[in-house]
Amino acid sequence: MPKLKLNLGSVSKPKLQAVEDAFLKYFPEIALQGFPVSSGVSYQPMGLNEILQGAKVRAHEAFKARKCDYSIGLEAGWLDVPGTNTGYMDIAFCVIFDGKKSTFGGSPLFELPHKVVQKVVHEKKELGLVFPELWPHLPHSNDPNHKEAIRFLSKDVVKRSALLEMAVLMALLPIVSKDDFYDF
Numbered sequence: 001m002p003k004l005k006l007n008l009g010s011v012s013k014p015k016l017q018a019v020e021d022a023f024l025k026y027f028p029e030i031a032l033q034g035f036p037v038s039s040g041v042s043y044q045p046m047g048l049n050e051i052l053q054g055a056k057v058r059a060h061e062a063f064k065a066r067k068c069d070y071s072i073g074l075e076a077g078w079l080d081v082p083g084t085n086t087g088y089m090d091i092a093f094c095v096i097f098d099g100k101k102s103t104f105g106g107s108p109l110f111e112l113p114h115k116v117v118q119k120v121v122h123e124k125k126e127l128g129l130v131f132p133e134l135w136p137h138l139p140h141s142n143d144p145n146h147k148e149a150i151r152f153l154s155k156d157v158v159k160r161s162a163l164l165e166m167a168v169l170m171a172l173l174p175i176v177s178k179d180d181f182y183d184f
Contacts, residue, residue, distance in 0.1 A: 004031070005069045006030055006031065006032045006033070006068060006069065006071070008071070009058025009060075009062035010035075010058060010073075011036050012034070013161075014161040015074045015161075015164055018164035019032055020032055022168035022169045022172060026175075035062050038061070040053065040057040041077075046077060047079065047080060051076070052075070053075075055074060055075040056073060056097075057073065058072075058073030058074065058075060059102065063097050070097065072097075072168065074092055074093070074168070075093055076090065076107075077090070077091065085114070088117055088121065090109065091107055093105070094164070094168045095171065096168075103172070105166075105167045105171030107166045108163065
């Protein structure tokens with residue numbers, strides 16, 4: 001079987017790792033390349049529509065970058081979730097595009113501390129800048145793609161790539177089980 005050619009609409013190391021880990025669970029050989037594409041949404045996407053739109057744009061832009069079997073878009077953001085402590089939960093969406101059809105998946109959700117939500121939602125600060133501001137004594141990466149809030153909050157138990165991998169795996173379901181999905 002020839003290598004499956006994959007384009008990712010990002011050059012983020014956690015996103016590349018997530019796609020590689022997920023696809024290798026189902027396909028023996030892949031050729032993955034990341035491309036620096038714009039998501040077309042705000043730096044901190046808010047709401048289902050904006051997050052999903054960012055993932056779709058990334059997948060479609062990556063598909064144009066070079067000939068491939070599938071392109072992947074991953075976008076994280078916050079959902080308004082009434083009844084939670086802060087009213088918001090973080091999630092990532094994945095879109096896998098084959099040039100005609102798309103499949104969709106999402107990651108587990110998690111809540112961020114009140115002080116983080118306050119700064120991002122009410123003070124309009126970027127999430128990547130909030131953690132160094134609130135916890136200046138901790139080592140922080142200068143890489144804007146290195147947003148490891150989940151790693152920090154989980155005390156290094158959950159890595160961002162693992163969280164994103166779940167979104168990719170969920171988007172792979174209609175591809176790897178296509179006989180069980182209608183009209184795909």
